[in-house]
Amino acid sequence: MKIAIIGGGPGGLTLARLLQQKGVDVKVFERDADRHVRVQGGALDLHEESGLAALRAAGLLDVFRRKYRPGADKMKIMDGEGTIYFDQHKEEDHYDFGDEHFRPEIDRGPLRDILLDSLAPGTVEWNSHIVSLTPVGSTSNPVGGWQINFAGGGVAMADIVVGADGANSRIRPYVTSAKPVWAGVTMIEGSVKHPGNTAPRINALLRGGKIFAYGDEKTVIVSGKGDGTLGFTLSFMSEEDWVERHCPDLNDRQQVREWFGKLYAGWGGIWQELLAADDTIFIPRPQYCMPLDLHWDPKPNITLIGDAAHWMPPFAGEGVNMAMLDALQLSESLIGGEGVGHYEAQMFRRFAEVGRITMENTKWMHEPRALGKMLEMFGID
Ligand SMILES: Cc1cc2nc3c(=O)[nH]c(=O)nc-3n(C[C@H](O)[C@H](O)[C@H](O)COP(=O)(O)OP(=O)(O)OC[C@H]3O[C@@H](n4cnc5c(N)ncnc54)[C@H](O)[C@@H]3O)c2cc1C
Incomplete structure (x- = not known):
């Protein structure tokens, strides 16, 4: 059987590695x-x-x-005025693999590199933008397989297709009619290239770790990266069409600064540092979640993993973890001969629970009680 994985994110690459280890003929597009x-x-x-x-x-x-970033998991919890309520940099280091509370951090790029380096040469077909699938019959495969159609006109054939192509999956409609539901929150993502120069106070507080700040029904989340840059997200409750109707021109730094100054009016000046650089690229990310009662009847030759299956907001930090666990369970189901339905049943159950927690977090993190609730979770009065 030839298995085609559409999408080389953490989910797709993990699945490719797990299948290839067992001798399965697999390609990632x-x-x-x-x-x-x-x-x-x-x-x-x-x-x-x-x-x-x-x-x-x-x-x-x-x-x-060898490649994760020790200490990058250390967080500060702050309010909008810049007061620090919780600081893990003051705690002792502990790096206990095997302890469920130890959550080592790695940047997306190095994680992708680890997975790519583990694959046989030629496993990933780059520059392969899939636009559609066509079901095809085959004498060797009574269920039939798929013709995979690329932008630009090329095609490839596979017996089983796994959609691992993320939030806006092109493969999802071939598996289910379920659609993502508006989660009530818009996020703006940005990255600061030289934080030591343009965001010195935040950079000094961050120390390569994470800052979670809550106030006025909004959040600012900042995380350090191994290359010395920092990534951040701003999030706030909004209408679904906020990006089309109200978003400032994200290429016009001055407009972005003015918009931020108004929306985050109750917040202290320190956060303006995140918008100080002229070369920051901003990405609007309206937040959606797949229905929590997600379910479809299994089809033996096609399935979904990761965000393609169960896109959800990032407020429980579970997306990448779920994508990789999907890959593990799907590989076990395929190799064990139980088929995709066995994996899907486990995935639906898990998403019902993790998705519920994620949506609860999404809600309370944008309510006035956010800071108190976050501190309570860490056992701070
Ligand atoms: C701002 C932000 C912060 C986040 N923070 C966290 C966090 O702290 N912790 C956490 O666990 N999760 C977080 N997430 C979620 C996490 O990134 C995703 O859940 C995770 O990346 C899903 O992995 P995936 O492999 O399913 O999909 P993706 O990582 O989205 O990978 C999909 C791949 O498919 C490719 N692709 C897409 N369409 C096509 C196509 N048509 N043809 C071919 N290839 C295609 C893409 O180029 C990409 O490489 C965050 C997400 C965002 C947006």
């Missing part, structure tokens, strides 16, 4: 031009029972231990 395209996004923390469990099964935990 990725729309990025090559592996050197700069990978956007902040640091990701991997959890013992999901992301790390998948890496362990893939035989990649040792290389992960």
Whole structure:
């Protein structure tokens, strides 16, 4: 059986590694031009029972231990005025792989590199933007397979297709009619190239770790990255069409600064540092979540993993972990001969729970009680 994985994100690459380890004929089709395209996004923390469990099964935990960023998981919890209420930099270091509370951080780029380096040469077909699928019959495969159609006109054939192509999956409609539901929050993502120069106070507070700030029903989340840059997100409750109707021109730094000054009016001046650089690229990210009662009847030759299956907001930090656990469970189901339905049943159950927690977090983190609730979670009065 030839398996085609559409999308070379953490989910798709983990699945490719796990299947290839067992001798399965697998290809990953990725729309990025090559592996050197700069990978956007902040640091990701991997959890013992999901992301790390998948890496362990893939035989990649040792290389992960050499490449993760010790200390990057240390966080500060702050309010909008810049007061620090909780500071893990004051706590002792502990790096206990195997402890469920230890959540080592790695940047998206190095995680992708670990997975790519573990694959046989030629496994990933770069510059392969899939636009559609066509079902095809085959004498060797009674269920039939798929013709994969690329932008530009090329095609490839596969017996089983796995959609791992993220939030706006092109493969999802071939599996389910379920659609993402508006989550009530818009996020603006940005990245600061030289934070020591343009965001010196935040950079000094960050110390390569994370800052979570809450106030006035809004958040600012900042995370350091291994290359010395920092990533941040601003999030606030909004209408679904906020980006079309109310978003400032994100290429016009002055407009962005003025918009931020108004929306975050009750916040202290320190946060303006995040918008000080002229070369910051801003990405609007309206937040959606797949329906929590997600379910479809299994089809033997096609399925979804990661955000393609269960896109959800990032407010529980579970997205990448779920994508990698999906990959682990799908690989076990395919190799064990139980088929995709066995994996899907586990994934639906898990998403019902993780998605519920995620949506609860999304709500309270944008309510007046956010700071208090966050501190309560860390046992601080
Ligand atoms: C701002 C932000 C912060 C986040 N923070 C966290 C966090 O702290 N912790 C956490 O766990 N999760 C976080 N997430 C969520 C996390 O990034 C995702 O859940 C995770 O990346 C999903 O992995 P994936 O492999 O399913 O999809 P993706 O990482 O989205 O990968 C999909 C891949 O498919 C490719 N692709 C897409 N369409 C096509 C196509 N048509 N043809 C070919 N290839 C295609 C893409 O180029 C990409 O490489 C965050 C997300 C955002 C936006």
